Amino acid sequence: MKHTISVLVENHAGVLARVAGLFARRGFNIDSLAVGVTDDENVSRITIVADGSAYTLEQIEKQLNKLIDVIKVKTLHNDTAVTRELVLIKVSCTPKQRAELITIAEIAKGKISDISTNSMTLELSDSKQNLDNFEELLRPYGIKEVVRTGTIAMQKGESTVRV
Numbered sequence: 001m002k003h004t005i006s007v008l009v010e011n012h013a014g015v016l017a018r019v020a021g022l023f024a025r026r027g028f029n030i031d032s033l034a035v036g037v038t039d040d041e042n043v044s045r046i047t048i049v050a051d052g053s054a055y056t057l058e059q060i061e062k063q064l065n066k067l068i069d070v071i072k073v074k075t076l077h078n079d080t081a082v083t084r085e086l087v088l089i090k091v092s093c094t095p096k097q098r099a100e101l102i103t104i105a106e107i108a109k110g111k112i113s114d115i116s117t118n119s120m121t122l123e124l125s126d127s128k129q130n131l132d133n134f135e136e137l138l139r140p141y142g143i144k145e146v147v148r149t150g151t152i153a154m155q156k157g158e159s160t161v162r163v
Contacts, residue, residue, distance in 0.1 A: 004047065005073065071163055
């Protein structure tokens, strides 16, 4: 089962390496990893998606809490969290196909990020499943390149993961 873990850490050099090293030493696989500063420039949020049992999740949480630079660890559950990824997809595009691709982007609530003579780059921020579907819709046009971010997540409602 996939688990989304939100980790608040001190914003120092080497913290991400220590967190990733913990996963490597324990043999836990990271499916997705996203890092960014929070509203406090001294604190970063690491969002990790990892696969494993409830026991594995418990071990990950315990080990993360032992790291000096870790401030807070919170597991976010799918039913109580908003999760998003971002994808950029560059597809082959003739002038005749532009209108079709623009329509696909509009229906998916995506954006056109770049247009050139023979290609178009589309952008979409959504759930993993919707990004997978978007990519499949674009596959017949000839995908030249795909870039995806890791998952970011936030609790729904008034609950927060803060210092």
